[in-house]
Amino acid sequence: MTRSWKDDFYQRLSFSETLNDEAAQKAYDYKNKHLPNKLYRYRSLEKKLREKQNLENDNLYLSSPENFNDPYDCACKISNHLIIYYYCTNNYLNIFSRWKKPVFSKHKLDYRLLISNCSHYTRSYLKKYEDEHHETPDYSNIIKNIRDDILISCFSECYTSTLMWSHYANEHKGICIEYNLDNLKGDIYSIFNKRMYPVLYSNIMADATQLAIDSIFQQTTQNVLNHIFIKPAVNKSIDWAYEKEWRIVAPRIDNRVITTPTPSRIILGSRISSEDEKWVREVGLNKGIPVVKAIHSHIYHSMNLTRES
Template structure:
């Protein structure tokens, strides 16, 4: 199995809202992750009090998507829902009138709609629409309809923000030798990187913590059902959530512009209200940037020695014809 196989497996796996045994769906995903996950993943760090304290305490701090450098990160799109809500209210009202007429003539609700609503709710809704269709709509109905549409738009915007920041993340990379990663995320090669073996985290699937590869795609994840479910429940309509993995899936999609990062993402659905969500998990190695200062290297080496971390330093091989950072192991002196 490779990453493409895993992506297909993930995209084809759905956990319905009423599912009583999510583990049977999660275990095949965990098994696939164990096959494709590299032995080590790397977390690049600048040197400051925050990163030193986290290293000393074996803590991995997670961040919300709003704090990332990608404005599209975890930003939900609900294409069909937003298309409907952004249509001119007069046109929507006209379409509703046509829909009512179709119901009178025996039109059946499409399967992709009926599967997300309770049958009793649809039955009552259809009866109500047919009853209201007996009279001609007037301008007061139109005004009320417009106010409802505008309120729904506001609520969709609210849930887009809330859902985007409901999970927290810690970012890792396969690319320890990447010049760009060291430059962007480790203070221009003056910082350090930590290596982690994440396989124990995924060997037993959990609904709260997972580690998955980012999916680089030119097409954003369509979270229509997720938003519709939240919106419906907010206004008292029990819209079924068809896939309980949709919030995780939406967190994994990024533009191909970021593909050089070779990112894996720890997704934490715990501590939703915690401003600094974290988990305790120890690294197994440390890598010193090629331009780290002597004093910072000395501080880090002391911590690494106390923790028994494998130590490496990055360097430039001036005789090499490529642009890759080189690695050499260090022994404690």
């Protein structure tokens, strides 16, 4: 399989210790080269007051993935084998570190080879692990904690998807908000830009084994705190690849409401009510945002837009 620029971006980001260090900055600069000129956010108008306030104030409300329509959203896998290996290896190291180095050199011992061949210690520490935990660790709680700690806002590269209008804009009764990102590409300090991540589509879940290890053995590192919640948040099944999605991802400790650029255009759904169309157009007029409306073709399975008003 051909490696994508997205894979390269996340690999570069994984080398950074914090989201603000030099390695992270270089990763974001690389991502910005691939950032689309425009991104779109489909919105249902069922929570009319919130949506109206967000449009008027250039705000965006971050959501919990627990409320998303994909049951696998932010799902991740945890390897029990790697956790046991980590547990045993570290216990071996603690034992052998008490021995003096001359012991190894005198008997020409390689302590790493010794670790791999200690079947007796492996059996004893596996038993110790089971005795201490009484059962397999409750990974479901760890995974739930990951989901609980993430806040997300979803965007797409496309505004003409019939499926997304149906799923996220209340069956074409809502709106689609367009953001022009041209002026943001050089501003890596912008929240709207820096927290924006491209979604990876795969049949394999994100691996959260390292988080489980840190959680179980209480050895959390700054790197894990900075990056572990990003991995499951940007990994989705290939079934969703048609969405061409980008996401703002933030830890729950952040404010759920963030400031956005003023929309460059608002697209009304083809089935929007006259009442909703009226107030959306009023907001657009007051803020100088062009407003257009989607119209379905009578020949093709596609849509066109009315002239800006």
